[in-house]
Structures are given as structure tokens and as C-alpha cells.
Amino acid sequence: AKRFDIPMIGNSHGNRDFKPDELDGLGKSFDYTFILGEKERLVYKQICDEDKLLKGGIPSNDSLINVDSKDDYILVITNFLGNHSAGTSLYPNYFDQNFVNKSALVDLSRYFDKPIVVKQKTRLDDPDYNKNISYIKNLFPSDIDVDVITDTDNIDNLICNSLCIVSALSTLCFKPIQKGIPIAMIKDSGMVGNFYDSNSLCELDKYRIYESIEWQQENGKDKKFIETTIEGGLDFNSTDKYINNIRNII
Numbered sequence: 506a507k508r509f510d511i512p513m514i515g516n517s518h519g520n521r522d523f524k525p526d527e528l529d530g531l532g533k534s535f536d537y538t539f540i541l542g543e544k545e546r547l548v549y550k551q552i553c554d555e556d557k558l559l560k561g562g563i564p565s566n567d568s569l570i571n572v573d574s575k576d577d578y579i580l581v582i583t584n585f586l587g588n589h590s591a592g593t594s595l596y597p598n599y600f601d602q603n604f605v606n607k608s609a610l611v612d613l614s615r616y617f618d619k620p621i622v623v624k625q626k627t628r629l630d631d632p633d634y635n636k637n638i639s640y641i642k643n644l645f646p647s648d649i650d651v652d653v654i655t656d657t658d659n660i661d662n663l664i665c666n667s668l669c670i671v672s673a674l675s676t677l678c679f680k681p682i683q684k685g686i687p688i689a690m691i692k693d694s695g696m697v698g699n700f701y702d703s704n705s706l707c708e709l710d711k712y713r714i715y716e717s718i719e720w721q722q723e724n725g726k727d728k729k730f731i732e733t734t735i736e737g738g739l740d741f742n743s744t745d746k747y748i749n750n751i752r753n754i755i
Contacts, residue, residue, distance in 0.1 A: 512536045512537065512754055512755070513534070513535040513536050513537075514535060514536070514537045514538065514539065514559070514751070514754070515530060515531070515534070515535035515537065515538040515539065516538070516539050516561075517538070517539055517540060517541060517545075519675075519676030520541070520674070520675070520676045520678075520679070520696060520698040520699050520700065521696055521698050522696045522697060522698050523545075523548045523549075523698060525552050527549075528549055528552065528553055531553050531554075531557055532553075532554075532557070536557065537557045537558075537559055537754060538557060538558060538559065539559045539560075539561035539747065539750070540558050540559065540560055540561070541560070541561075541562060541563065541699060541734060541735055541736065542560050542562060542699075542733060542734045542735045542736040542738070543560065543732075543733050543734075543736070544699055544733050544734050545558075545560075545699065546558050546560060559747075559750040560736035560746065560750070561736060561743065561746055561747035561750055562735045562736035562737040562738055562743025562746050562747065563676075563679055563735055563738065563743055564743045564744040564747045566679060566680055566683055566735070566738065566741070566743065567737070567741045567742065567743055567744050568661055569661055569664075569665065569680060569683055569684050569741060570741040572661045572662060572665045572684075573665065574665045574666075574684060574685075574686065575665065575666045575667075576619070576666075576667070576668035577619070577620075577666045577667070577668070578619050578620045578621060578622045578652075578666065578667060578668065579610070579613055579614055579617065579619050579620070579621050579622070579667065579668055579669055579670070579671070580621075580622050580623075580624065580663065580664070580666075580667035580669075580670045580671075580672075581600075581610065581621060581622070581623045581624065581670070581671050581672070582624045582670060582671075582672035582673060582675060582677055582678070583600040583623060583624065583625050583626055583641075583673055584596065584599065584600070584626060584673035584674070584675060584694055584695045585599040585600065585626075585673075586599065586600050586601070586625065586631075586637055586640060586641070587599050587600060587601025587602070587603075587604075587640075588601075588636075588637070588640050589628075589631055591630070596673075596693055596694050596695055597693045598673070598691050598692065598693040598694040598709050599694070600641070600673070601644070602644050604691075604709065605644045605645065607709045607710060607711065608671055608689075608691070608709060608710075608711060608714055609711030609714070609715075610645070610671065611645060611646060611649055612711065613669075613671070613711075613714075613715075614649055614650075615649075617668055617669075619668055620649075620650035620651065620652065621645070621649060621650065621651045621652070622651075622652045622653075622654060622663070622667075623641050623651065623652070623653045623654070624654045624657075624663065625637050625638070625641060625653060625654070625655055626675075627655060627656060634655045637653075637655075638653040638655070641653050660677070660680070661680070664677075664680045664681050664684065664686065665684060665686065667681070667686055668687075669686065669687040669688065669689075669718045669722075670686060670687070670688040670689070671688075671689050671691070671714060672688055672689070672690050672691065672694075673690075673691060673694035673695045674690050674691070674692075674694050674695030674696055674697060674698075674700060675695055678690050678700065678705070679734075679735060679738070682703070682705060682726065682727065682730065682731065683726070683731055683735065683738050683739075683741070684726070685721075685725055685726030687705075687717070687718040687719075687721035687722050688705045688717075688718075688721070689705060689707050689713075689714040689717045689718055690703065690705045690706050690707065691707065691708075691709050691714075692706060692707065692708055692709070693709070694709075699734050702730065703727065703730050704717070704720065704721065704727050704730070705717055705721065705727070
């Protein structure tokens, strides 16, 4: 591409911790890079050419505008499971019996009278998903209705059918935040990155989780967070922002 003077545009892997080496490839393997929004621009303009930073939001989240919200279950989004030896060394709040107990998911299920759906993360280094399904279900008492989802053709519906969500830190968390679905994101379960100032970020503690969910139920979506974090996220028009950036380059 460089030989023929063709501009190369990089894309973010997703929510990442703010580190200088995150954009090491800018000016080397790619000429421009998409970032999620204004928050990342303010950070990265200090270490690279601001004109090379393109605020593109998350275009795939625009489809949320067409999905109705329901309250069918309590959704739990995992990162590493407790039976994944390598993953448990990265973040202290991995999904295991301690996580289930401290988050009081069982109490939450009984309080709202809703079943629990657990979304396990697919991993190339841990392909035995049936083993993990058994592991997850065994963390809950037999009288609690628990379903485990590994892959889904419609992640938007999985999110939007949730009454509330307890989640490891993940790019997927932007979906419920944009949709206004109460979510408690657990610290020390993944990369914080753009979530550092979110009202949904809380300790692995049942009282903090309850408080976070109740606050969001009463106050609705965090519009300020969405505006500063995801370009086009509030109006679900990130696709337009993304495409217009490409048009300006070509």
C-alpha cells in the first residue's frame, strides 16, 4: 500500500487501557487510526499527530436502535473462568464461586424473580465449551434457573432482553450502556480503558452492585459518558461518522 501511495487506516481492537504503545503502528503499518471517541482523542493526541486520529465510534452498535428492550433475565458476561489457569493470573476477579458469592447473583435472581443467563467468552485456547457450561452451572444452587450461552447469532437481542447485567470489563459493555440497560461492570475483571469514569464501574461487592443497578434504573442512561466516549453513540449514528471520516481521506 505504501509503494502505491494508498492510505492505510487502522481500527481499534476495542476498549483498551490507555498506554503509549497502543498506537506504535501509527505512521509505520498504518497512516490513520480509528478511535472510539473524544476521550481517546484527548489521550492519544499527546503522543501522536491529532490529524491521524479518526473518531469512528462503534458502528456495529448502531443496530441497537431497532431492538426493543425486555426484562426476561439477568445477564452475566464473563471474561476468564476460574478453571482457566492462565486467565486467572491476569485479573483477580475472574468468574468462579467467589465471584458468584460476592456478587450475590443468586440473591439478585431471587429478588427480581428472574433466571440467569451467563455469556461465556469463546477462546481458542479453551475450546471445550461443554466443560465450561458444566463448570458455570455448578456454581449455582439447583433451584436457580441458569442458562449458558457460548455463541449467538444476535448479540443485540441477548443484551436487550436483559433486566440488568453484571459483567466483566469488556467492549461488549458499551451496548447496554448505549441502550440504557442497567449494568454493573466489575473492577479488576478486565481492561478499564474508557470505562474509568462510568457510573457502572463498581467493586465486586453485592451492595455496590445493587446500588449501581438501582441508580441506573432511577436515572436512565449515562448520556454524558456516551457522548464523550463513543462518537455517534448517543444517536446510534456511528456508521455515518465512520464513513464520513473515510470519505474525507479519499
